[in-house]
Every structure is written in structure tokens, then in C-alpha cells.
Amino acid sequence: MLETLIIFLILGLLLGAILTFASVKFHVETDPKLEEIIEALPGANCGACGYPGCSGCGKAIFEGKAPVNSCPVGGSPTAIAIAGIMGIEANSDQKPLVARVKCNGADNAKAIYEYSGAKSCLLAKNSFSGMKLCDFGCFGLGTCAVSCPFDAIEMVNGLPKVNAKKCTACGICVKACPQFLMELIPQDQKVLVNCNNTDKGKNAISSCKVACIKCKKCEKACNFDAIHVGGVAVIDYTKCTNCRACAEVCPTHAILVYEKNNIVKVVAKVEEKSGCSGCSANCER
Numbered sequence: 001m002l003e004t005l006i007i008f009l010i011l012g013l014l015l016g017a018i019l020t021f022a023s024v025k026f027h028v029e030t031d032p033k034l035e036e037i038i039e040a041l042p043g044a045n046c047g048a049c050g051y052p053g054c055s056g057c058g059k060a061i062f063e064g065k066a067p068v069n070s071c072p073v074g075g076s077p078t079a080i081a082i083a084g085i086m087g088i089e090a091n092s093d094q095k096p097l098v099a100r101v102k103c104n105g106a107d108n109a110k111a112i113y114e115y116s117g118a119k120s121c122l123l124a125k126n127s128f129s130g131m132k133l134c135d136f137g138c139f140g141l142g143t144c145a146v147s148c149p150f151d152a153i154e155m156v157n158g159l160p161k162v163n164a165k166k167c168t169a170c171g172i173c174v175k176a177c178p179q180f181l182m183e184l185i186p187q188d189q190k191v192l193v194n195c196n197n198t199d200k201g202k203n204a205i206s207s208c209k210v211a212c213i214k215c216k217k218c219e220k221a222c223n224f225d226a227i228h229v230g231g232v233a234v235i236d237y238t239k240c241t242n243c244r245a246c247a248e249v250c251p252t253h254a255i256l257v258y259e260k261n262n263i264v265k266v267v268a269k270v271e272e273k274s275g276c277s278g279c280s281a282n283c284e285r
Contacts (some may be wrong), residue, residue: 037058044149064259085135101159103195110133126178135197139179144176146174152166193212195208195210201213210254212254219233222245
């Protein structure tokens with residue numbers, strides 16, 4: 001028995017010596033800058049940058065394979081810190097972003113049946129394209145909320161509500177939404193188009209009473225060339241001044257104004273006699 005213990009002790013000491021020798025022999029020096037870059041990253045390991053965790057992102061930045069502002073979670077402060085470590089200049093003009101949903105359907109969109117299956121937007125889309133008449137709207141099943149690693153999204157009345165204080169603009173919810181309704185916008189943007197329906201006016205309004213009918217009244221009202229109507233009204237956030245002119249003329253309230261993450265009611269300016277001609281202009285009949 002004693003001999004067996006002695007043998008195991010000797011083997012243990014021998015293996016320990018071999019491992020110690022190997023760790024010294026094959027040790028790879030790490031550049032201190034790489035460690036500093038990884039330390040400067042937020043450590044969320046969310047993968048929003050497209051790399052396997054913060055260490056992967058840090059290595060890519062250190063090797064010049066990724067820009068210093070690759071981390072959407074850290075934003076501009078992290079980019080500036082990393083640029084300082086790298087000894088280069090960073091673009092400090094980058095505005096902080098926040099996620100938002102391009103839909104205000106919920107009770108405004110006509111339901112065609114009740115759904116009691118698995119709470120998965122992807123499953124709903126692949127199985128039956130949703131329970132609403134609008135094919136472009138939010139299913140309300142909360143896949144975006146579940147996917148958010150920062151608990152920044154909650155489902156309120158069938159729609160995602162983003163907590164701007166918690167949102168890091170990582171973009172994971174954008175990738176998770178099968179309806180392509182989530183987008184990242186500047187945090188100071190107040191005027192938003194809350195519709196993604198590209199159907200013509202008649203079909204759009206028949207499926208949701210707050211749908212964009214492509215009347216182009218918003219486009220004509222804007223003095224800054226910041227909104228254009230193609231398949232649906234789209235705001236150019238680099239030009240928008242949040243003047244609200246487009247929201248004031250939208251006859252269906254597809255364009256909304258937000259203050260501190262809450263909707264501000266804007267009374268639409270409707271023409272007294274002729275009314276909005278958008279429906280007739282886009283009507284298929």
C-alpha cells in the first residue's frame with residue numbers, strides 16, 4: 001500500500017514538473033495593449049459586434065481587423081478609450097443609439113384569429129404569418145424581449161417597449177425580429193414612423209387603422225427633405241430636426257412623436273374641404 005502511494009506521489013511530481021516546464025517553454029507573450037483594449041470593453045460578451053465575446057472583439061481591434069468603435073454596447077466613450085490605447089483618433093461625433101419598433105399595430109391592427117401556441121415570433125411567421133390581417137406588423141410574442149441580454153425590452157399591450165436607460169444598442173433585438181421591425185436610431189430622435197406596411201393605401205388602412213397610406217403629405221410638409229415615401233414613409237435621421245411637421249399632417253397617425261419614451265399626442269392638420277387624398281391616390285380600384 002505504501003509503495004503504491006509513493007509511486008503515485010512520484011508520478012504527480014513528475015507530471016507537475018513537465019507541465020511547469022511546458023508552460024514556461026511555450027509561453028506566448030501578450031501585448032499589454034491587447035489586455036488594455038479588452039479591459040476597456042464593457043465585458044457584456046453579447047456578440048453584437050460580430051466577434052466571439054469581448055476578447056474576440058478586442059483582438060480584432062488590436063490586429064487592425066476591426067475599427068475602434070466596433071462595440072455598439074460601449075458606444076462612443078469606449079471607442080475613445082480604445083483609440084487612446086491604440087494611439088489613434090476616434091470619431092467622437094457618433095451619436096448614442098437606442099432600439100425602437102416600427103409598429104403601432106397591437107389593437108389598431110385587425111385580428112384574424114387568436115393564437116395560443118408557443119411564444120415565438122419566428123415560429124409564428126414560419127407557420128402562419130401571424131394572427132393579424134397586417135402581414136408586416138408585430139406578432140406581440142416577445143422574441144425581441146427574450147433575446148435582449150440587458151432586460152431593456154418589455155411587452156406592453158402587445159408591443160415591445162424599449163427602456164432607453166437600459167438599452168445598449170447592441171442590435172441583438174434587430175437580428176431577432178423576423179418581421180424586421182426593430183431598428184437602431186439616435187437617442188435624441190423624437191419623431192418616428194411607426195409603420196412598416198408597404199401595401200397600397202387601401203389595403204394598408206383596411207388591415208390597420210394607423211397604417212401609412214403613402215399619401216405623401218408628410219413628404220410635402222417637411223422643409224428639410226428629411227422624409228420620403230416609397231413603400232412606406234422613411235425618415236432620414238441625419239436631416240430630421242424633430243420639428244413635428246410630418247406628424248401634424250399625417251391623417252392616420254402613422255407618424256408619432258415621443259418624449260421620454262412616451263407618445264405625445266399630435267393633432268393632425270386635416271384639410272377642411274377636400275380632406276386627405278392619399279387613399280384615393282393609392283386605391284387599387
